[in-house]
Amino acid sequence: ELKVEQNPLFLSMQEGKNYTIYCNYSTTSDRLYWYRQDPGKSLESLFVLLSNGAVKQEGRLMASLDTKARLSTLHITAAVHDLSATYFCAVDMKYDTDKLIFGTGTRLQVFP
Amino acid sequence: GAVVSQHPSRVICKSGTSVKIECRSLDFQATTMFWYRQFPKQSLMLMATSNEGSKATYEQGVEKDKFLINHASLTLSTLTVTSAHPEDSSFYICSAPKGVRTDTQYFGPGTRLTVL
Numbered sequence A: 001e002l003k004v005e006q007n008p009l010f011l012s013m014q015e016g017k018n019y020t021i022y023c024n025y026s027t028t029s030d031r032l033y034w035y036r037q038d039p040g041k042s043l044e045s046l047f048v049l050l051s052n053g054a055v056k057q058e059g060r061l062m063a064s065l066d067t068k069a070r071l072s073t074l075h076i077t078a079a080v081h082d083l084s085a086t087y088f089c090a091v092d093m094k095y096d097t098d099k100l101i102f103g104t105g106t107r108l109q110v111f112p
Numbered sequence B: 001g002a003v004v005s006q007h008p009s010r011v012i013c014k015s016g017t018s019v020k021i022e023c024r025s026l027d028f029q030a031t032t033m034f035w036y037r038q039f040p041k042q043s044l045m046l047m048a049t050s051n052e053g054s055k056a057t058y059e060q061g062v063e064k065d066k067f068l069i070n071h072a073s074l075t076l077s078t079l080t081v082t083s084a085h086p087e088d089s090s091f092y093i094c095s096a097p098k099g100v101r102t103d104t105q106y107f108g109p110g111t112r113l114t115v116l
Helices: none
Strands: A002-006 A010-014 A018-027 A032-037 A043-051 A055-058 A061-066 A072-074 A087-092 A101-103 A106-111 B006-009 B010-013 B018-024 B033-040 B046-052 B065-073 B076-081 B088-095 B105-107 B112-115
Touching: A002 A087, A010 A018, A018 A032, A018 A087, A032 A061, A032 A072, A043 A061, A043 A072, A043 B105, A061 A087, A072 A087, A101 B046, B006 B076, B010 B018, B018 B088, B018 B105, B018 B112, B033 B065, B046 B065, B046 B076, B065 B112, B076 B088
Parallel strands: A010 A106, B010 B112
Antiparallel strands: A002 A018, A018 A072, A032 A043, A032 A087, A055 A061, A061 A072, A087 A101, A087 A106, B006 B018, B018 B076, B033 B046, B033 B088, B065 B076, B088 B105, B088 B112
């Protein structure tokens, strides 16, 4: 059974600081996604990582993937209040068409 | 870009009634759609895979007789929560991949179900 774990589960950080969210998964996969969810809303796609060593950046967020370690990271640089949300990683079930298993989620709160 | 819609966005019903939630892909065809459930402050849990032209595939622990899924066409999947109870209150989200083994998957806006 594929398990996807994130840590931390909750992160309170000051504006301007940097931090990293970790996503570990338990079995082989060939695709990893990062999503953002605002309260009461659905998911917003942030990144799709398709290969070992993949790195993608958008604004203050950067995601990377190490398939050998079964680890993805989401790095936040110089956090701002607008980044406050819950972040999920999701792993594609290899050989099982497009089915995603979601991580536990990291609730991020950025304060002044 | 591709869009997935859900209807209704919010529904409140009495215990024992059935509720139907629709998921539509608006500008692409989806032979497969996925249904997720999310309880407050928790992650998304995959409930089932909706397959156009065949039976849905349910995840372990999900009652197929309680959560009826019908993939009526290449753009529409419905989830019916039968004989709803308060513990079924949740946020239901559908998703549809554009293509097969694609890296592009679109999520609906979600349906908030409250069972009184």
